[in-house]
Amino acid sequence: MRAEDYDFIEKEISLLESDPSVQEMRRFYQHGKVSTYVHARRVMLKSYAICKFFHAKVDYHDLLYAAFLHDFYLYDWHHVGDGSHRLHGFRHPKIAAENAVARFGVSSMVAKAIRTHMWPLTLVHIPTSRIGWVICIADKLVSIQEVLSRK
Ligand SMILES: [Fe+2]
Numbered sequence: 674m675r676a677e678d679y680d681f682i683e684k685e686i687s688l689l690e691s692d693p694s695v696q697e698m699r700r701f702y703q704h705g706k707v708s709t710y711v712h713a714r715r716v717m718l719k720s721y722a723i724c725k726f727f728h729a730k731v732d733y734h735d736l737l738y739a740a741f742l743h744d745f746y747l748y749d750w751h752h753v754g755d756g757s758h759r760l761h762g763f764r765h766p767k768i769a770a771e772n773a774v775a776r777f778g779v780s781s782m783v784a785k786a787i788r789t790h791m792w793p794l795t796l797v798h799i800p801t802s803r804i805g806w807v808i809c810i811a812d813k814l815v816s817i818q819e820v821l822s823r824k
């Protein structure tokens with residue numbers, strides 16, 4: 674990606690970056706040593722790169738918001754304690770979508786893209802937009818890279 678792409682991305686998400694609840698994602702861990710914050714940014718950059726590569730006609734502001742907030746669930750799923758962490762994979766997309774709506778008033782399309790990012794795990798919650806599909810795929814690509822590069 675070019676320098677102007679990075680400039681564009683940082684400008685579009687500056688409101689998210691300056692939000693303390695978004696910064697809270699640094700405290701939670703994803704795969705191994707990767708924080709949810711770092712993971713979310715990687716998925717955002719990957720989603721953007723995929724859309725640019727295919728010249729996809731998407732709203733890039735919505736794309737960046739949905740991708741950055743796709744795991745905006747704000748809890749440590751490793752230490753929930755009551756055994757419900759096993760259901761984390763199924764539950765967190767709904768929680769992340771609700772948080773994104775409550776905190777940033779994202780559109781129903783953006784909320785739906787967040788809600789469906791774990792498909793096919795969440796059987797009936799299938800992506801219905803280009804943005805939803807891109808985030809679903811980008812999240813899997815980034816997650817595989819994170820698992821394989823684990824020390
Ligand atoms: Fe997720």
Ligand SMILES: [Fe+2]
Pocket residue numbers: 712716743744812
């Ligand atoms: Fe994710």
